[in-house]
Amino acid sequence: MTPASVPMQRPTDARLLEVDSGGQIRGMLRSSFPTLLRSGDIVVANDAATLPASIFGVHKRTGRSVEVRLAGSESVFQEEVRQFSAVVFGEGNYRTPTERRPAPPELHPGDTLQLGTLTATVLELLGHPRFVLICFEGPSERIWEGLARHGHPIQYSHIPAPLAVWDTWTPIAGLPAAFEPPSAGFALDWRTLDAIHRRGVHFATITHAAGISSTGDVELDTRLPFDEPYRITESAARSIRLALAVGGRLIAIGTTVVRALEHAVSIHRLLKETTGVATNKIGPATELRVVDAILSGTHEPGTSHHKLLSAFVDQQTLAKMDEILQHHGYRSHEFGDSVFVEKSGDRAAGMELNVFGLRHRTATEGYMLQRSF
Amino acid sequence: MPNESVEMHKRQELSPWKSIRVAVTGGTSGLGLALVRMLLDQGARVAFIARNRDRVERLMRERTDARGITGDVSQKGDTYSIAIQILGDLGGLDVLINNASSLGPVPLAPLADTNCEDFERALQTNVLGPFRLTKALLGALAASAREGRRPLVVNISSDAAISAYPNWGAYGASKAALHHLTGIWNAELASHGVQIISWDPGDMDTPLHAVAVPDADSTILRRPEDAARELVSKIADLILPVREAS
Numbered sequence A: 001m002t003p004a005s006v007p008m009q010r011p012t013d014a015r016l017l018e019v020d021s022g023g024q025i026r027g028m029l030r031s032s033f034p035t036l037l038r039s040g041d042i043v044v045a046n047d048a049a050t051l052p053a054s055i056f057g058v059h060k061r062t063g064r065s066v067e068v069r070l071a072g073s074e075s076v077f078q079e080e081v082r083q084f085s086a087v088v089f090g091e092g093n094y095r096t097p098t099e100r101r102p103a104p105p106e107l108h109p110g111d112t113l114q115l116g117t118l119t120a121t122v123l124e125l126l127g128h129p130r131f132v133l134i135c136f137e138g139p140s141e142r143i144w145e146g147l148a149r150h151g152h153p154i155q156y157s158h159i160p161a162p163l164a165v166w167d168t169w170t171p172i173a174g175l176p177a178a179f180e181p182p183s184a185g186f187a188l189d190w191r192t193l194d195a196i197h198r199r200g201v202h203f204a205t206i207t208h209a210a211g212i213s214s215t216g217d218v219e220l221d222t223r224l225p226f227d228e229p230y231r232i233t234e235s236a237a238r239s240i241r242l243a244l245a246v247g248g249r250l251i252a253i254g255t256t257v258v259r260a261l262e263h264a265v266s267i268h269r270l271l272k273e274t275t276g277v278a279t280n281k282i283g284p285a286t287e288l289r290v291v292d293a294i295l296s297g298t299h300e301p302g303t304s305h306h307k308l309l310s311a312f313v314d315q316q317t318l319a320k321m322d323e324i325l326q327h328h329g330y331r332s333h334e335f336g337d338s339v340f341v342e343k344s345g346d347r348a349a350g351m352e353l354n355v356f357g358l359r360h361r362t363a364t365e366g367y368m369l370q371r372s373f
Numbered sequence B: 001m002p003n004e005s006v007e008m009h010k011r012q013e014l015s016p017w018k019s020i021r022v023a024v025t026g027g028t029s030g031l032g033l034a035l036v037r038m039l040l041d042q043g044a045r046v047a048f049i050a051r052n053r054d055r056v057e058r059l060m061r062e063r064t065d066a067r068g069i070t071g072d073v074s075q076k077g078d079t080y081s082i083a084i085q086i087l088g089d090l091g092g093l094d095v096l097i098n099n100a101s102s103l104g105p106v107p108l109a110p111l112a113d114t115n116c117e118d119f120e121r122a123l124q125t126n127v128l129g130p131f132r133l134t135k136a137l138l139g140a141l142a143a144s145a146r147e148g149r150r151p152l153v154v155n156i157s158s159d160a161a162i163s164a165y166p167n168w169g170a171y172g173a174s175k176a177a178l179h180h181l182t183g184i185w186n187a188e189l190a191s192h193g194v195q196i197i198s199w200d201p202g203d204m205d206t207p208l209h210a211v212a213v214p215d216a217d218s219t220i221l222r223r224p225e226d227a228a229r230e231l232v233s234k235i236a237d238l239i240l241p242v243r244e245a246s
Helices: A030-036 A140-150 A183-187 A190-198 A234-245 A255-268 A304-309 A315-327 A345-351 A363-372 B003-014 B030-042 B053-062 B076-090 B116-146 B169-192 B207-212 B224-239
Strands: A015-019 A025-029 A042-046 A054-059 A064-072 A083-089 A112-115 A118-128 A131-136 A176-178 A202-208 A228-232 A250-253 A274-278 A293-297 A338-342 B021-025 B045-050 B067-070 B095-098 B152-156 B195-199
Touching (some): A015 A315, A030 A338, A042 A255, A064 A112, A140 B067, A140 B076, A202 A255, A234 A250, A234 B116, A255 A274, A255 A293, A293 A304, B021 B076, B021 B116, B053 B067, B067 B076, B076 B116, B095 B116, B095 B224, B116 B169, B152 B169, B152 B224, B169 B195
Parallel strands (some): A015 A338, B021 B045, B045 B067, B152 B195
Antiparallel strands (some): A054 A064, A054 A112, A064 A083, A118 A131, A202 A228, A228 A274
């Protein structure tokens, strides 16, 4: 696949490869996405806006230039804006492929980083010389101002032109909490939301702080995805419960939605209002308890996002999908084409017994479910 | 704490506005300033935006419960910086008041004497600025609706948007465009639970009016505090499920 190199969220020729529950694969324009939905389904998207999480500055002890990429936080709420995990690079910028970026100066707890008007202190190293916990100084409004004025969207070398913040916000972006865009949501413009609404499809959002997708270090990349905080509101949880109760499918827009929802049900045994930190890694051994299908980007084999798809379909189907994506020149990365992957029928059938009361297929049981929550 | 302040604090704690998050552009003078003060008094969580950092900081010193943001809504490049700070500071948004306005040419001039650049400034501030900021904040407003709130955008309009007053060409045409934009936004967003209205405060005794009509008799002009009170009451009708008896 070729990385999409232009930051256009919804090119008219964007393509979608559908893998249905029977393993059948077909291509279409991504604008046809609403036709894959059925009345009663619920589409769940990640409404996190993307922080300008790359900040350039100076490591004060050595005077050397650094780029700090914020990578994680304890919570999606603004009170937690002070403390972040971060990946630190040496000189240079996104135009150099991440894996070739120079290492930062040796970082120690107590080191100060001057990042525009922002001052941050290294609190601790997180098991790797370039992965640290930092704390910004000053009141939260000053930190927001500093991020807004001095931060840039995290960017990689496959896009030559510098990204603007608006390139990285999905149309539904709300709370600034993500470190990289929840890019599957680029597909959801307001026209599409109206179209799915007209089909009798429900829509809900969660907020999940999508983390960074590459650290430039092979060893550190094995730890991806990092822990990611999320919030599921009571209204979203209720919408999802009601849709599932009457047999609707849950369509996740992006890997972050899968991760958050599956994490929440694994902790609470049901979907309810939750703020949590997703620590789960989803792969072939994962039993998906709430999500039925995913709209996602086209991911390269070997990445954590690609591995997540193997929770939906077997390796053989996934390999077939990869081959078609490759052969037909689908575009990859955040501004690329998309896949729609439905959980295979055998996995879905097996799961009906294991869903902690979330999967009731009859109207009567659905009514009981509504009352029981 | 003086008795008056204690009373206000009590009123704010019980206020239905307590959880309402409001952003006001042009918040350091005229109607915007009166709105910021009144909304804070009601107990709302308020972020205000203005171009002049000194004035922003002065108001933040006066009202430590407000979040001040320095930015210019007429500048495309400021849009997301402002949006990030509003959403970060308030944790979301329920009400956006697009109040910042530009007269265009000062002193006011017939269209035939209006420079393109002055007209463009009026369009940037009065039409494109509110359009861009609304668009950037729409995801948060729609999220507010999905959480069962009744989010609202108020675009401050003028009778010059409706009537053709000589010398008010740039301002009137831009406010007419904003007025129409508002109607279309509202029709398109009704299904998403986001309300968008125009509101005309009338002729007020504000710095903007003084620039437009230097020889106006200020005693017959409306006080911005009175206009703000009327608008806050209207907003309450539209967003609060049950009005408190006052």
